[in-house]
Amino acid sequence: MGIIEVKNLTKRFKDHIVLDNIDLDVPENKILGIIGINGSGKTTLLKTIIGFYKPNKGTILFRGKKISKVSKKMKREFGYMSQDSSFYTKLTVRENIHYFGTLYGLSHREVHENAREILQLVELEDVKNTLAQNLSGGMQRRLDLACSMIHRPKVLILDEPTEDLDPALRRDIVNVIKKINKQGTTIVITSHILEDVENLCDTIAILHDQKTMHIGSADDLRKLYGKQEEIHVEVASANYDRIIQFANLKEYEREENKLIVYTAEAEKTLHMILHIIENDKERLVYADIRKPSLTEVFKALTKKK
Numbered sequence: 001m002g003i004i005e006v007k008n009l010t011k012r013f014k015d016h017i018v019l020d021n022i023d024l025d026v027p028e029n030k031i032l033g034i035i036g037i038n039g040s041g042k043t044t045l046l047k048t049i050i051g052f053y054k055p056n057k058g059t060i061l062f063r064g065k066k067i068s069k070v071s072k073k074m075k076r077e078f079g080y081m082s083q084d085s086s087f088y089t090k091l092t093v094r095e096n097i098h099y100f101g102t103l104y105g106l107s108h109r110e111v112h113e114n115a116r117e118i119l120q121l122v123e124l125e126d127v128k129n130t131l132a133q134n135l136s137g138g139m140q141r142r143l144d145l146a147c148s149m150i151h152r153p154k155v156l157i158l159d160e161p162t163e164d165l166d167p168a169l170r171r172d173i174v175n176v177i178k179k180i181n182k183q184g185t186t187i188v189i190t191s192h193i194l195e196d197v198e199n200l201c202d203t204i205a206i207l208h209d210q211k212t213m214h215i216g217s218a219d220d221l222r223k224l225y226g227k228q229e230e231i232h233v234e235v236a237s238a239n240y241d242r243i244i245q246f247a248n249l250k251e252y253e254r255e256e257n258k259l260i261v262y263t264a265e266a267e268k269t270l271h272m273i274l275h276i277i278e279n280d281k282e283r284l285v286y287a288d289i290r291k292p293s294l295t296e297v298f299k300a301l302t303k304k305k
Helices: 042-049 093-103 108-121 137-149 167-182 194-200 218-225 241-246 266-279 294-304
Strands: 004-013 016-026 031-035 057-062 078-081 155-159 186-190 203-208 211-216 229-235 252-255 258-263 284-290
Touching: 004 042, 016 042, 016 057, 016 211, 031 042, 031 194, 042 155, 042 186, 078 137, 093 108, 093 137, 108 137, 108 167, 137 155, 137 167, 167 186, 167 194, 194 294, 203 218, 203 294, 211 218, 211 294, 218 294, 229 266, 241 266, 258 266, 266 284
Parallel strands: 031 186, 031 203, 078 155, 155 186
Antiparallel strands: 004 016, 004 057, 203 211, 229 258, 229 284, 252 258
């Protein structure tokens, strides 16, 4: 049983069904990632969980109680960061955080105490008196995070928090999210940047065809994919016919000048391949073992469906 339980949730807009009998448990103190193609209903699911949308069917429970019947005090246990910036550009960082604190009904003392801690957590202490419009893109995303956390929610819901950021800024946001989670905050995150999801999330749910298609860890999803490990090999001649023949390879593909082998016995197979290369006096450029990326797994699973 999770801190949030979604049971048989259906959400439609007029005649268009976006979510159809969704079941989902959000484990407490963990990070749950929700992935899916554009238009799969990720944002709709988040907004329904926080009560912004009412479900057409099904229930959403928070600590065993229906979200629709949870008191305002209990709703303060949620923080939400949307894809679009919610802060005010003409206010400073500190003014924005204090304003959002009042929206959550915090006292002046609570806002002041929480703001000091959160500014340090999201690493905005040095720019607290800077206008929001003058912040970099990465700092603006951190300000969004700070505004959604000023009331110290138990559950933080983040919709595409690393969207439109370069790799360095994405890494900064990912690290901040990890720090927030380590303090005991349950996090639900959507992202189309699957590298970030794999790096962050304990559990991943795939939304596809209006349903939760698969739920599990990245390794659980790899097992469903069926290609648990990859061997990447490159030899100078780029001639792999003898390797394929004598290693009796069943699943493989050639990509530019290298050979990619899919196997459940990577170390044993790689040892055999290296032995063949040595006997043929080929020059090895490189060889390594990799797990398939979450992007590969996602594409394969949704294609199968």
